[in-house]
Amino acid sequence: MKSKEAHILFQLRFTHVVAVLAIQFAAGCTTSWKDYQREYQQRLSQRVPASEQASTLEHAVGNVITFRNDDLGISDNCSTCHLGISNSTMRRAEQPFASHSGTYIDHHPAKQYGCTICHGGNGSALQKDEAHTGMLRGDIIEVACTKCHSQSDLSREKLEGAPALSNGLRLLNELDCTGCHRIEGFSKPRRTAPILTGIGSKVNLKWLVRWLKNPHAYMSNAAMPTYHLADEHINALAAYLITFTDSAIVRANDAPQGESEQGGNLLREARCISCHPFNGTGGHLAPDIGKIGNKVSSKWLFQMLQQPRRFQPNTTMPQFNFTAQDYSNLVAHLFEEFTDYEIKEEDEKDAKPVQADAETVDLGRRIFKELRCGNCHPYQGEQEWLQLGPVLTNIGDKKIEEIDFGNSAIERTLPEYLFAKMKQPQLFVTKTNLLKMPDYHLSDQEAKDITIALLSFGAKTVRAKGYTVRTRTPAQYVPTGEFGALLEKYQCYSCHLINGRGFNLAYDLSIEGSRVQRKWLYDYLMVSYSTRPILVERMPVFRFSPHEASVLTEEIMKQFVRDDIPKHLEKELTPAMVELGKKLFDEKGCMACHIVGEKGGYVGPSFTIGAKAGDKLQAGWVYLWLKNPQAIVPDVLEPNYNLSDEETKALTAYIMSIKSNKLTVVSAKGAEKK
Amino acid sequence: MKRVQIPLPLVVTILLACWAGCSKPGNSTTSDRDSTRTFREIVEHSPGRLGLNKAELAGKTIFTKYCQVCHGAEGDGKGFNAFNLQNSFGTQPADFTDSTTLAALSEETIIAAISKGGKAVGKSQYMPPWGGTMRTEEVENVAAYIKVLARLQREKESPE
Numbered sequence: 001m002k003s004k005e006a007h008i009l010f011q012l013r014f015t016h017v018v019a020v021l022a023i024q025f026a027a028g029c030t031t032s033w034k035d036y037q038r039e040y041q042q043r044l045s046q047r048v049p050a051s052e053q054a055s056t057l058e059h060a061v062g063n064v065i066t067f068r069n070d071d072l073g074i075s076d077n078c079s080t081c082h083l084g085i086s087n088s089t090m091r092r093a094e095q096p097f098a099s100h101s102g103t104y105i106d107h108h109p110a111k112q113y114g115c116t117i118c119h120g121g122n123g124s125a126l127q128k129d130e131a132h133t134g135m136l137r138g139d140i141i142e143v144a145c146t147k148c149h150s151q152s153d154l155s156r157e158k159l160e161g162a163p164a165l166s167n168g169l170r171l172l173n174e175l176d177c178t179g180c181h182r183i184e185g186f187s188k189p190r191r192t193a194p195i196l197t198g199i200g201s202k203v204n205l206k207w208l209v210r211w212l213k214n215p216h217a218y219m220s221n222a223a224m225p226t227y228h229l230a231d232e233h234i235n236a237l238a239a240y241l242i243t244f245t246d247s248a249i250v251r252a253n254d255a256p257q258g259e260s261e262q263g264g265n266l267l268r269e270a271r272c273i274s275c276h277p278f279n280g281t282g283g284h285l286a287p288d289i290g291k292i293g294n295k296v297s298s299k300w301l302f303q304m305l306q307q308p309r310r311f312q313p314n315t316t317m318p319q320f321n322f323t324a325q326d327y328s329n330l331v332a333h334l335f336e337e338f339t340d341y342e343i344k345e346e347d348e349k350d351a352k353p354v355q356a357d358a359e360t361v362d363l364g365r366r367i368f369k370e371l372r373c374g375n376c377h378p379y380q381g382e383q384e385w386l387q388l389g390p391v392l393t394n395i396g397d398k399k400i401e402e403i404d405f406g407n408s409a410i411e412r413t414l415p416e417y418l419f420a421k422m423k424q425p426q427l428f429v430t431k432t433n434l435l436k437m438p439d440y441h442l443s444d445q446e447a448k449d450i451t452i453a454l455l456s457f458g459a460k461t462v463r464a465k466g467y468t469v470r471t472r473t474p475a476q477y478v479p480t481g482e483f484g485a486l487l488e489k490y491q492c493y494s495c496h497l498i499n500g501r502g503f504n505l506a507y508d509l510s511i512e513g514s515r516v517q518r519k520w521l522y523d524y525l526m527v528s529y530s531t532r533p534i535l536v537e538r539m540p541v542f543r544f545s546p547h548e549a550s551v552l553t554e555e556i557m558k559q560f561v562r563d564d565i566p567k568h569l570e571k572e573l574t575p576a577m578v579e580l581g582k583k584l585f586d587e588k589g590c591m592a593c594h595i596v597g598e599k600g601g602y603v604g605p606s607f608t609i610g611a612k613a614g615d616k617l618q619a620g621w622v623y624l625w626l627k628n629p630q631a632i633v634p635d636v637l638e639p640n641y642n643l644s645d646e647e648t649k650a651l652t653a654y655i656m657s658i659k660s661n662k663l664t665v666v667s668a669k670g671a672e673k674k
Numbered sequence: 675m676k677r678v679q680i681p682l683p684l685v686v687t688i689l690l691a692c693w694a695g696c697s698k699p700g701n702s703t704t705s706d707r708d709s710t711r712t713f714r715e716i717v718e719h720s721p722g723r724l725g726l727n728k729a730e731l732a733g734k735t736i737f738t739k740y741c742q743v744c745h746g747a748e749g750d751g752k753g754f755n756a757f758n759l760q761n762s763f764g765t766q767p768a769d770f771t772d773s774t775t776l777a778a779l780s781e782e783t784i785i786a787a788i789s790k791g792g793k794a795v796g797k798s799q800y801m802p803p804w805g806g807t808m809r810t811e812e813v814e815n816v817a818a819y820i821k822v823l824a825r826l827q828r829e830k831e832s833p834e
Contacts, residue, residue, distance in 0.1 A: 091811050101728070101811065138717040411712065419713035444709055448716045589791070592744070592759060592800035599762035601755045601800075603743050630807065637740060640806035 033080050033126050037061045040083045040097050047089055064126065067114040071464035076123025078115040078131070085110050096128075104161055117462075118144040139164040139452055140415070143396070146456040149469045152185045168453025171446060175223075179375035180389035180436075183457065189376065193224070195312055196379035198246025202300040202311075205354050206347045208238040211295075216441045220280045220288045225438035228426055233367055239356040240364025244379065248303075255302035255328045263333025266326055271540035275316075275494070278338065283537055285316065285494065285505065293339025294347070302331050318491035321543040371436070388436065396458030406430045418454050422447035477501040483555040490542055498560070505537050508633065511621075513560040518553060520616040525549040529610050570619040573653035581654025584647055593638070596658065603637060607658050614659030623652045726822065733819030736812055740804065745770065748830075749823035765798045770820050771827035784817040 038061050065083075068075040083097065084090030086109065090099045100110070108118075116123040121135035136144065142165035149159060155169035172178075172186065179189035203211075212234045215222035229237070267273075272289075273282040279290030292301070303310075305327045308317040322330075368374075374382050395418070403417050406428040410416045420427055423444070425437040442450070462468060477499035479487060487493065493502030496509045512521075526549050528539040544552070585591070593603035600606070607613040613622075624631075626648045629638040643651065726734065738747070744767040746753040751769035759765050770776055783795050788808070792801030804813065 088810075092814065101732070103809070140717050411714075415713045415717075444711055444716055448713060451713055452717070587793075587799060589793075589799035589802055591762065592802060593755070595758075601744075601758045601762070603755050635739075637743065639802040639804050641803065642806040 036081045074117050076114050076116040143456045147462045148467050164449045164452050168449035171450050180387050182387045182391045184393040193376040196377045200242040200244045201246040201249040203295050205242050207295045225440040227438045236360045236364035237367050239360045249299050255298050255331050258328035258332030260333040260336045263329035266330050269541045271538050274537040291340045293335045294343050298331050316494035319489050396455045418451045422450050482551050511562045513557040514562050514565040515621040518557050522553040566620040577650045577653035578657045581650035584651050585654050612659045614656045619652050619656050729815045729818045733815035736816050737819050770823040773824040776824045789813045
């Protein structure tokens with residue numbers, strides 16, 4: 001009996017041991033959450049004095065920490081192991097002890113949002129591999145931002161911390177995807193593509209054929225995607241488009257004979273290169289015009305330069321105040337210098353005319369309608385706008401079985417499908433599914449960012465109050481009167497941001513009236529120059545009339561001001577401050593970036609070239625700028641020196657003391673010299 | 675360490691894809707226009723060909739924005755502004771691609787120089803302090819990136 005009992009006991013014990021071993025083995029022999037908690041406390045005790053540990057150690061070892069937020073509908077146990085997630089002293093520790101990187105946690109405290117709301121994964125698990133199953137890794141995690149942030153907001157303004165998503169959404173707008181695809185919350189396409197009315201009087205047929213075959217092969221920064229069409233279809237489309245003539249151009253006289261050399265001087269003065277690249281060199285806002293001589297008629301160019309908006313009402317191209325002779329000089333120069341003579345010779349040698357009989361033209365018309373060219377290009381007598389592509393509003397929820405992968409060899413997942421569709425739409429052409437989506441020649445990064453943006457369009461959003469970030473509809477800044485008309489004429493918004501409108505290429509003018517002095521501004525408008533050779537984009541010389549320059553000056557000084565900038569600080573500055581300021585200026589090494597006299601760096605504006613700082617700036621603005629440069633221009637390179645009020649005032653006094661009695665203005669040509 | 679087994683068909687597919695990519699007639703303007711990378715490969719941050727970790731990658735972005743103008747894109751001290759610094763003050767931005775220079779700099783020194791300026795570590799005052807502009811974490815990330823610049827240079831000079 002006794003031995004039998006002992007046997008049973010032994011068996012029980014054996015089973016127990018085996019069970020325990022099995023459990024431990026099943027757990028993957030990995031460190032358990034309790035071990036992590038113990039190690040975290042150990043690490044913490046090495047960093048934080050014992051007296052302060054009580055406040056940092058919120059949990060005793062052995063407690064599962066469950067986060068729960070019913071508004072968001074989530075609960076997770078992640079903080080059980082990731083104890084240091086909000087403790088910045090742990091930022092250099094390894095996982096699972098490290099604090100969260102970046103500033104995400106400042107805006108989304110873990111105590112309020114938890115972890116799985118963004119990271120995904122299996123929040124209820126307590127074992128590492130199990131918990132991390134299904135987590136979003138890499139940039140794709142940014143999809144989660146749109147649970148609360150609106151996509152249309154992000155398409156207009158970059159969300160810090162979600163660069164890929166923001167860029168993808170921006171590209172959806174820039175590429176005018178809504179021309180063909182409906183996306184709820186997204187506005188209609190901007191339709192900035194060239195107006196096709198009169199295109200037959202603008203370009204030549206040979207160019208048009210070359211262009212339609214592959215715009216990117218022809219122009220470094222072509223915005224038009226490639227439709228991989230058969231040669232005969234391209235011919236037909238070109239033959240049809242060339243019938244769109246502009247009688248005003250046909251009837252107009254030829255441009256008067258121009259002087260190429262003078263045109264060249266004007267080209268440099270007008271800073272065309274700030275926006276237009278010439279065969280890949282230059283700005284990036286406007287089309288590459290390095291081969292313009294092969295493309296357009298001189299008549300059209302001469303007319304367009306004088307009235308850009310007659311040909312394209314929504315163009316960002318400014319109208320210059322040049323004379324007719326100036327324009328013909330410019331045309332002469334552009335044709336002489338920016339014609340690819342190899343292409344020209346080829347075109348001339350290839351005597352075979354492009355077929356343009358009635359039948360071909362009719363085929364071209366049908367192709368034009370089929371491809372819906374008018375969805376991006378406005379033209380006279382348009383057909384009804386129809387978004388023929390799939391609706392993208394819920395594309396992120398699309399099921400695998402709904403996707404037509406065609407004969408492509410890609411992995412059968414939605415992200416891979418979207419990515420491949422962006423990069424190589426031709427992959428999905430089959431006998432039954434003809435290609436409608438053109439090829440945008442995207443880089444890997446662009447295609448990835450757009451894919452992330454598309455994945456964010458789904459039904460998985462947070463609806464709870466207090467979490468959703470509201471859509472702000474920015475009120476468009478529209479100045480009236482002569483001033484408003486001048487800003488439009490010279491397209492100041494193409495480079496300058498003004499009260500939230502325009503581009504951030506040049507200085508934000510919204511507080512310009514508090515930054516600069518009246519006299520300097522007027523002189524600068526009359527003869528514009530650059531104090532920073534580092535920039536490709538520089539202010540063009542528009543040749544404003546004295547009246548225009550004074551209207552612009554007066555309104556800028558009156559309207560573009562910030563009330564909290566002290567107006568009369570200069571009167572408070574004393575010679576003693578100037579002296580202290582000079583000392584600080586040297587000690588702090590300000591001249592590493594700013595030129596004063598003969599010495600200094602080229603990063604920030606020079607204080608003596610062009611205009612002296614004291615002749616140009618207002619003391620109140622200088623003071624505020626020195627206090628915190630990034631508060632005025634968020635991504636400016638100037639370091640914030642954390643200066644005291646006294647130091648700031650002294651430096652302001654010194655900078656304002658750099659002045660001449662007479663304002664010296666170096667001509668634009670002189671400033672360009674290196 | 676997990677051993678990754680690459681199945682033969684995959685290798686063949688990749689080789690074929692590469693071959694197809696190479697033989698494609700194209701006038702690509704973007705360098706990776708014809709790349710055959712998948713979404714997953716790109717999105718999971720393959721820290722790229724440079725083999726950088728997350729902190730170093732973040733540091734690289736900040737370095738490019740703030741430091742490149744003097745220290746150069748590769749960190750060789752030959753940035754756009756270096757010529758003027760030499761001409762005006764006879765000082766040269768540090769060359770981090772030089773392994774001897776880099777080895778002599780402790781991480782603490784680099785962090786102090788970035789956040790408090792050159793003067794704080796006995797170097798030129800023309801290296802400004804960035805502690806008021808960058809967060810501590812960002813300063814540390816830049817320092818981490820600087821620490822790998824000599825290695826990156828070596829790998830560039832003699833690729834495997």
